[in-house]
Amino acid sequence: MTKTFHIVVLGGDGIGPEVCDQSVRLLQQMQPHLDGVEFHLDPHDVGVGEYQRSGEALPDSAFEACLASDAVLLGAMGLPNVRYPNGKEIAPQLDLRERLQLYGGVRPIQLFHESDTPLKDYGAGDIDFVLVRESTEGLFYGRDAVADLSADEATNQLRISRQASERVCRLSFELARRRGGKKKVSLIDKANVLSTMVYFRHIFDEVAKDFPDVTAEHVYVDAMALFMVRRPHDFDVMVTENMFGDILSDLAAGIVGGMGMAPSGDIGDNAAVFQPSHGSAPDIAGRSLANPIAMHLSTAMMLDWLDHPETKRGAEALKAAVADVLSDPNQRTADMGGKLSTVEITDRISRSLDRQLQGQGSTA
Structure with missing residues (x-):
């Protein structure tokens, strides 16, 4: 049939x-x-x-x-x-x-040829990781707010919910398990400054307990911007908040040839783009x-x-x-x-x- x-x-x-x-x-x-x-x-x-x-x-x-x-x-x-x-x-x-x-913005990053990267000593396949961006909330949650240009300030809301965090973290661990290889998930956050990130990290650690065969680690977002350039070969699957993912995915594309080399899938439970x-x-x-x-x-x-x-x-x-x-x-x-x-x-x-x-x- x-x-x-x-x-x-x-x-x-x-x-x-x-x-x-x-x-x-x-x-x-x-x-x-x-x-x-x-x-x-x-x-x-x-x-x-x-x-x-x-x-x-x-x-x-x-x-x-x-x-x-x-x-x-x-x-x-x-x-x-x-x-x-x-x-x-x-x-x-x-x-x-x-x-x-x-909720799952899945961004695979793969180097196909040494001539495509600005980094030294990397060849085909040496850079191969996936960035997973939570795509329904985070700092983008306040994107419909309209700034009063005559006011003294403007604000946006950063939202981290249990439901969104659990499902994107679970997706990331499942992806690491399917990929084999390093079987590692790195949470990218800013838990040393933002209470929302403390909460995100807490939920990540809860989900990690269901995947004892997958290594879990925490990396601050500013440190990851450095590590992605210095040692991209160390990473397997990364999961992060919406805005952090938006920024880091461009950096990740840059180390394998640019945005023209960067595919993505926005994954939900019942639909995908x-x-x-x-x-x-x-x-x-x-x-x-x-x-x-x-x-x-x-x-x-x-x-x-x-x-x-x-x-x-x-x-x-x-x-x-x-x-x-x-x-x-x-x-x-x-x-x-x-x-x-x-x-x-x-x-x-x-x-x-x-x-x-x-x-x-x-x-x-």
Whole structure:
């Protein structure tokens, strides 16, 4: 019996649609090779363009489709020069995280080639960790507050709840257990200053007792900014508050080649959205200059999350194809010092993907 997966596709703004289109192309390419699996792709317009057209950045029809889907594939959303009347950027991806309760922002960080990192003495596979960002509260909890620009001060609320903390910590320990390897979870906090972080650490330690086979440690966020550069090889899975994760995930991307190499999945109990960690980069939109690797790796994350033996096989084949292409340092887009266009590097990945799916492996 064929299993049909309903995947909502949200291209977004700027470079979002062009990188998303290339990943959809790879998804369609692999479908005939996956036994008993079918993808029903359901595109919807969201983001700045839709806001300018209808006044709604995330229309009810698109949200309902996401709610009913098996997964959501998202390009990138928002344009810095188009904002809501209160001055904030249009970011329906944040609305999706909160409304779908996508509490686990899973950000894998992997080095594919020594030429892609600014750090010395690191080669392919030497940097391989996952940053898990709690994505429904933290300092982002107060993002709807509107500052009175004539007042003497402005404040935001940082919220840490037991429910959100327990579930994101549990997700992180389960991920470390599945990854094998070091089997270590590092809590990134600021418990020496903030009472909310003391509470977060307390809940982390409670959850850790249920995973005696996984090492648990605490690292202050400022120290982690240093350690991520000095000794990234020491880490396996990290879990942290929303704002800390937002900042550190960019630093993490920087040590493996930049935002174009950083995939992500926003995971909930009943829904998930997969997107590159980068923004919409309107300055290069429509020129086929964007790096699609983060989008392709996000697509592989989605296939793995769908949890069917054949989608998992597709995920492994896509990741292997990306690694195969990136094993040649001359195969890079402009952001990484190369000359390949968005389409050209995807063409190479496409050819390798065929070989992976046919069991022939790399020709690099």
